[in-house]
Amino acid sequence: MLALAALTVVFFALPLVGLLWRAPWSRAAQYLTDDDALQALRLSLVCSLWATLLSVLFGVPLAWLLARVQFPGRSLVRSLCTLSMVLPPVVGGVALLFALGRKGIVGQWLYRWFDYQLPFTTAAVVVAQTFVAMPFLVITVEAALRQTDDATDDAARTLGAGPWYTFRRVTLPEIRPALIAGAVLSWARALGEFGATITFAGNFPGTTQTMPLAVYLARETNPEQSIVLALLMIVISFSVLVALRDRWFTTAGRQR
Secondary structure, X not given: OHHHHHXXXXXXXXXXXXXXHHOOHHHHHHHHOOHHHXXXXXXXXXXXXXXXXXXXXXHHHHXXXXXXXXXXXXXXXXXXXXXXXXXXXXXXXXXXXXXXXXXOOOHHHHHHHHOOOOOXXXXXXXXXXXXXXXXXXXXXXXXXXXXXXXXXXXHHHHOOOOHHHXXXXXXXXXXXXXXXXXXXXXXXXXXOOOHHHHHHOOOOOOOOOOHXXXXXXXXXXXXXXXXXXXXXXXXXXXXXXXXXXXXXXXXXXXXX
C-alpha cells in the first residue's frame, strides 16, 4: 500500500517537476508582467469570482432542495444538475451555444427582444465557468446537509423562528465548512476552465481570453511564456487548496 501510494504521489508530482525543470527562470518576470498576461489574469480572476458568486447564490438552494425535499425524479434532477462535471468541456460549450447562442433555444429570443447576443462576450465566460463549476458546490453542500440533524431546525421552528431565519442562523453555520470548501472548489474549477470557455465565449484578448486560453495560445507562439503562465496558475490553485484543507480540518475538528 505504501509503495502504491508513493507511486501515485510521484504520478501527480511529475508533471509539475517537468514544468519547473523547463521553466525559463531568467525571463519569468518579463513574461509575467507582459500586458496580455496581466490582462488575461485579471479577466480570469474577475470572471471566476463572479462564477463562484453565482454558484453560491443558485447552488445552495439547489443543494438544499436535493437534500431536504422528497419529490419524484429527484435522482434525475441531481444527475442533470451535475452532468457538466463529467461532460467534456467542449461538449458543454457547444450545448451552451445552442441554448444561449444567437440561434439557440433561448438566445434567439434574447437577440430578437433585446438585441443582445451572449456568446463571445465577457458575460459568456462567466456563464461557461458557472456551468462547469456549480456542481462542485452543489454536491459538497448537499452532502453536508444530509449529514446535519433536522432536529435542530425543527427545534428552532418550535421556538418561533421562521424558515429564512432558521436557515440563516442554524443551518448555514452547521454547513459552513462544506460551503467554504464547495465555493473554493468551484472557484478553482472556474479559474481553470478552458473547453467550454473557448467554445462558447471565444478567445478574444481583453474580452474573453482568460489565463488558460492565454496559456494555450502562448504554447503555439511562445512556449517559454506558456510554461511560466502555467506555473502561475498552479501556484494560485495549489495555494488555495492547501489553505482550504487546513481550514476544513480545523473547523471539522471543532464541530466533532
